[in-house]
Amino acid sequence: MIKDTLTYDIVGSFLRPAEIKEARKAYKDGKISKEELTQAEDLAIASLVEKEVAHGLKYVTDGEFRRRWWHLDWLKEFDGFDTIHFTKEINGTSNEIELGTVTGKFFYDKTKAHPELRAWDYLHSLAQKYDGITAKKCISGPNMILIDHFLQLGNKETPYYGIEIHALIDDIAKAYQDAILDFYDHGCRYLQIDDTSWTYLIDENFQKKITALGYTKGQILNWFQLVSTKALEHKPEDFFIATHFCKGNFKGNPLFHGFYDSVAPVIAEIPYDAFFVEYDDARSGSFAPWSVLKDKDAIFVAGLISTKNPLLEDHDFLKKRYAEARSVVGEQIALSPQCGFASVEEGNCIDEETQWKKIDLLVSCQDFL
Numbered sequence: 001m002i003k004d005t006l007t008y009d010i011v012g013s014f015l016r017p018a019e020i021k022e023a024r025k026a027y028k029d030g031k032i033s034k035e036e037l038t039q040a041e042d043l044a045i046a047s048l049v050e051k052e053v054a055h056g057l058k059y060v061t062d063g064e065f066r067r068r069w070w071h072l073d074w075l076k077e078f079d080g081f082d083t084i085h086f087t088k089e090i091n092g093t094s095n096e097i098e099l100g101t102v103t104g105k106f107f108y109d110k111t112k113a114h115p116e117l118r119a120w121d122y123l124h125s126l127a128q129k130y131d132g133i134t135a136k137k138c139i140s141g142p143n144m145i146l147i148d149h150f151l152q153l154g155n156k157e158t159p160y161y162g163i164e165i166h167a168l169i170d171d172i173a174k175a176y177q178d179a180i181l182d183f184y185d186h187g188c189r190y191l192q193i194d195d196t197s198w199t200y201l202i203d204e205n206f207q208k209k210i211t212a213l214g215y216t217k218g219q220i221l222n223w224f225q226l227v228s229t230k231a232l233e234h235k236p237e238d239f240f241i242a243t244h245f246c247k248g249n250f251k252g253n254p255l256f257h258g259f260y261d262s263v264a265p266v267i268a269e270i271p272y273d274a275f276f277v278e279y280d281d282a283r284s285g286s287f288a289p290w291s292v293l294k295d296k297d298a299i300f301v302a303g304l305i306s307t308k309n310p311l312l313e314d315h316d317f318l319k320k321r322y323a324e325a326r327s328v329v330g331e332q333i334a335l336s337p338q339c340g341f342a343s344v345e346e347g348n349c350i351d352e353e354t355q356w357k358k359i360d361l362l363v364s365c366q367d368f369l
Contacts, residue, residue: 151200
C-alpha cells in the first residue's frame with residue numbers, strides 16, 4: 001500500500017513545455033481544433049511521465065498540462081459552479097484572473113463526460129506501462145468553492161441555497177463523495193486534494209477581510225473542517241487520499257503569510273492519509289503545530305524544497321530540517337517540494353533544467369529518508 005512505501009513524492013504540476021504553450025495559443029486563436037490540442041497534450045504528458053520515471057519518481061502526475069488554473073479547471077466539472085473573469089494587480093503587475101462562484105444546485109453528474117476523468121484515464125494508462133509506478137490524480141478541494149464565493153467575491157448568499165450555508169456544504173460534500181468514487185471506479189488509488197484555503201486564514205490581512213465581511217475565523221474554520229470531512233465519508237479503505245496546501249504560488253510569488261499554529265489542529269482532524277505542507281523557508285515557522293499528527297495514522301510530508309526559488313537547496317541542510325520535522329511528527333514522515341512548479345500555466349520563475357535538478361535533489365535524499 002502507498003502508506004507503507006511513501007517516503008518522497010512531488011506535489012503535482014510541472015512547467016508547461018513549449019509545445020503545450022504553442023498548442024494552447026493556437027487553439028485559443030482558432031488555428032487548431034480541440035482534438036488537435038488534446039493530441040498535443042497527450043504527447044507532452046507521455047513524454048513527461050517518461051521523464052518522471054527516468055528521474056526516479058515512483059508516483060507520477062500529468063503535470064496538470066491540460067489546465068489553466070490548478071483549481072478552477074477541476075471545479076468546473078461540477079454543476080452549479082462557474083467562474084468570473086477580471087483583472088487584478090498582484091505583486092505590482094496586472095493579471096487576468098478568475099474566481100469561482102456558486103450558480104445553482106451543486107452536484108457531480110456521473111452521466112456526463114468529464115474531461116478530468118478522461119485525463120485521469122490517460123495518465124493511468126501511461127503509468128501502467130512501468131513496473132512499480134503509481135499514477136496520482138490531483139484535484140482542488142471543496143473549501144476553495146467557499147473561499148471564492150463568500151470571501152473573495154463577498155457574496156452573502158447563493159442563487160439556489162440563499163443563506164443556507166450548511167445546505168450548500170452538504171451538497172458540495174456529496175458532490176465530492178461522488179467524484180471520489182468515480183475516480184476510484186476508474187482505477188485511481190492515489191488522489192491528492194489541493195486546498196490552499198487554510199493558509200488564507202493564517203494571513204493577518206485576510207483575517208481583517210473576514211471580519212469586515214461579518215464572519216469570524218472560527219466560523220470559517222468550522223465550514224472548512226465540516227465540508228472537508230464530509231467529502232471523505234465514503235472513501236474506500238484502499239484509496240489513499242492526501243491533501244496539500246501552501247501559502248499560494250502565483251507565478252512563483254506567495255500570496256499569504258503566517259504560521260500554521262491556529263489551523264493545524266483543525267486540519268489534523270480531517271481523515272486524510274497524508275498532509276503535504278509547505279516548509280521551504282522561515283515564513284512557515286517551526287514544525288511544532290504538526291505534533292498533533294504524531295499519534296495519528298497519517299503521513300506528514302515536509303515540503304522542504306522550493307519550486308519558486310531557482311537556487312538548489314543543500315543536501316545536508318535538507319537532512320537537518322527533515323530530522324527536525326521527524327522529531328516533532330514521528331516516523332510517519334516523507335519529503336517533497338513545497339508546491340508544484342506551475343500552479344498556473346505561466347509557471348514559476350525557474351527554467352526546466354532547474355526543475356529537473358530539483359527533482360533529482362529530492363530523489364537523492366533517499367539516503368536519509
